[in-house]
Amino acid sequence: MDLFEYQGKQYFARYGIPVSPGGVAHTVDEAVSAADAAGYPVVIKAQVQVGGRGKAGGIKLASNASEVRHHAGNILGMDIRGHVVERVWVERASDIKAEYYASFTLDRGARKHLAMVSKEGGVDIEHVAATNPDAIIRRHIDPAVGLTHADAVDIIDSAGIDQEARSGAVSILELLYKCYVEGDADLAEINPLILTPDGRVHALDAKVTLDDNASFRHPEWAAFEGTESADPREQMARERGLQYVGLDGSVGIIANGAGLAMSTLDVVNQVGGTPANFLDIGGGASAAVMANALEVVNSDPNVKAIFINIFGGITRGEEVANGIVTALGRVTITSPIVVRLDGTNAVEGRAILKAHESDRLISRPTMVEAAQAAVAFAAQ
């Protein structure tokens, strides 16, 4: 789960990372109250999960309540690269003497945590990595040992962080690691981490991605749920416990297993079609799961054909076929369906489907043939 900036800052604050005083607002009035509480001047920041909000006019400085009214009024409801601004974060403006970068993430190749710190903060870190890679210090942290104080000091010193900011930066790096590990974040990033003219160091932005697998030990994450700006199809799939990613093509995909689902998208593309989604229904293929999946795919107005691609392993072909047939009895489907059923007892499964075949439901023995049929339906 990706957090909005304001949620990320709230999360940082739980772990003691200093952030600017501020509040979240859904309306102009709320923005004024938040500004009054934070103290002027304030910065009003659009809360969207997309880059480039500053350039789009989604970040404004205000020195009094009437300026807050003016800017918050403009920013709320603004469309930033397809994301409508529903909330703004209003915080006390900071004077900035220097901007740094700090983050923790997992380096999967090394199977260790990776600390990245740079004195070139405030800009896109991928841009720094491309143009001035030496400006970023990268250190692996052994997850079995953790980040020691000596590690933190060494990283901050190696990055060339100003002497004035040194102790503040070391302390924040240690707190950020704690937030990353104990807070089960896949990514915990501060950009920029700032030094103020009066010598304080704090986080001016927050980018946090939480590890969904760890939600069982974080009841506090419930506060973050439901605020994600999701595709309505993805929302519907999530409510049904399905792994779904919305795309913009015309062939709806239902497959069992993430790998097979990805592979199905590839094959649809290879035969000249465009997938409408990725949907993994998991290991089995019960009627209930299949009905849920069909409902989600069918709700997409762009879908012109549905391709069900199931490989029976432990789940036998006849169970899969019965699941599909039962599901079709439960939901009304507007698009024609092509089924490819293979694996354990595929022959028996296909025989069951045979009895229900029509010009709206056909079965093909291989992935490529089934993809071709689905793409042909979608083109009609």
Add this chain to the structure above:
Amino acid sequence: MSIFVNETTKVVYQGLTGSAGRFYGLRNREYGTQVVAGTNPKRAGENVEGIPVFANVHDAREATGATASCIFVPAPGVESAVMEAAEAGIEFIVVITEGVPAKDEARFYNRLARDFPRTRLLGPNCPGIISPGKCNIGITAGEIATGGGPVGIVSRSGTLTYQALYELTQKGIGQTTCVGIGGDPVPGTNFIDCLEAFQRDPETRAVMMIGEIGGSEEEKAADFIKHEMTKPVVVYIAGVTAPPGRKMGHAGAIISGSSGTAGAKMDALRSAGAHVAINPTEAGNVMATVVAHL
């Protein structure tokens, strides 16, 4: 021969008394795997259809000589289950459980690497390992595999692993061992571990590798294939058309920035001399040609 497991491998199931553990534990036994024990701290002394249940892995190992463990316990308990198995002297630990937090798996992988360097971990979130006719640990349907070699399979994806087994079986091509390494961010066993073992295994004469988008493991495997492997490798990478920034079901399957794309992986593997197929069926066909020329 086979890699990592064989007909003498004795397996203890951690979580045998749970529904998935029981179902697959019994299926694995039916397949011929030496399923010698289960564990459950509250049910020591009981048995599951004749398989004795012990309080912990240490007791199970003492009593039965188990050398491998298969973990089905729920995600919150996986880290302690893995450490319990390693501390009891288990040499091969297979974690089927999905949904393990990334911090847990990063920690237990590195604790094993440091404190139990001889213990091999497979998973988490993997289908397991099968050496057809000898040993099946995990959730792979044994019926779709054929023994005798000459092909070894290694895959990040569960269903594509089954697909690969099935494609080869349909063509009458046997397998030595099929390893599902799983799609999690910190896999205990990776492609190179398996490629290395297949390269050493005299019965394996060709390798099928199934990768997917995300990370750089396939690129590293390409480097290994180029410099260390003499046996032919046929590769399929899933997710050619996956959009950047979107997780495709597996925690590991995400294209971030310009890295992790299927195209980059396929290019790297192709220039390493691997045969790269564009879909699983083609991979089966290519392997049939490779095997015919061995």
